[in-house]
Amino acid sequence: MSHYYSKKQDSRFDLIKINDTIRGFEIELTSSSGVFSKNKIDLGSKILAENMVVKKNDRVLDLGCGIGIIGIIASKLTENEVILTDINERACYLSKLNTKGIKNIKVKNGDLYETVKNQKFDVILLNPPQTAGKDVCFSMIEQAKNHLVKGGSLQLVARHQKGGKA
Numbered sequence: 221m222s223h224y225y226s227k228k229q230d231s232r233f234d235l236i237k238i239n240d241t242i243r244g245f246e247i248e249l250t251s252s253s254g255v256f257s258k259n260k261i262d263l264g265s266k267i268l269a270e271n272m273v274v275k276k277n278d279r280v281l282d283l284g285c286g287i288g289i290i291g292i293i294a295s296k297l298t299e300n301e302v303i304l305t306d307i308n309e310r311a312c313y314l315s316k317l318n319t320k321g322i323k324n325i326k327v328k329n330g331d332l333y334e335t336v337k338n339q340k341f342d343v344i345l346l347n348p349p350q351t352a353g354k355d356v357c358f359s360m361i362e363q364a365k366n367h368l369v370k371g372g373s374l375q376l377v378a379r380h381q382k383g384g385k386a
Contacts, residue, residue, distance in 0.1 A: 233310070242269045242293055249287055249318050255311045256286045256349065264347045264377040269293040272375050278342035281305065281367065283360060285327070288315035290345050295325050303341075307331045332356075333363050340369045346376040 238249040240261050251258045257265070269290050274280055274297040282291035285304035295302045304315050304327045312329040319325040328335035344364050348357040357378075364374040 238287075240266075242266065242289070243296075245293065245296060247289065247292065249289060250314055251287050252310060252314060255308060255314060261289050262347070264379065265289050268345060268347055268375065268377045272297075272343070272345055273373065274298050274343055276300075279340075279369075281336060281339075281341040281344045283333070283344055283346045283364075284349055285315050286311050286347075288318040288325075288327070290347065291315070291325060292319060292322065294343070294345060295319070295322050298324070300324065300342075301326065303328060303336060303339075305330055305333075305335050332359060333367055336367060339367060340372070341367055342369055342372045344368060344372070344374045346374065348376060348378060350379060 233252055236251045236258060238251050238260060240247050256262070272294065274294050276298060277300050278298045279300045280294045280298055280302040282294060282302065282304045285291050285306045288304055291302050291304040302325045304325060306312050306315065306329065309329055312327050315327045319327060344367060346360055348360055350357055361374065368374065
């Protein structure tokens with residue numbers, strides 16, 4: 221079976237509905253096997269969505285967006301563009317379903333920052349795919365500086381002692 225941090229998924233494509241409330245917003249999402257935390261919004265994503273700092277005019281990147289929850293909440297906090305990216309084609313398909321009708325969101329399929337080359341953001345939001353390994357996670361973090369405007373912020377969550385010594 222393919223890892224959720226891979227381009228193509230070989231697991232069955234059975235749709236799952238997820239309902240939750242984050243920051244006072246009622247959210248209904250469509251999920252499936254082959255994506256991270258397919259049955260519920262994981263604790264890390266929930267913590268990031270509840271606590272991220274996004275201002276009215278911030279341009280936002282949700283890196284490794286999964287099914288889109290962090291980007292969806294960010295789109296409610298800014299009037300500017302929110303770009304969601306993920307390597308996983310299925311996650312991008314589901315993000316597009318989940319963000320249908322949200323005018324300030326774009327979903328792009330690609331690895332790391334490849335779909336936003338030469339673009340800068342006020343905020344980069346990241347719940348890193350820790351089971352993909354520390355090299356992937358460190359790359360996501362280290363490359364962020366090349367995609368932030370002066371004074372911009374990388375906001376992330378991470379589990380303690382996940383994946384061995386860093």
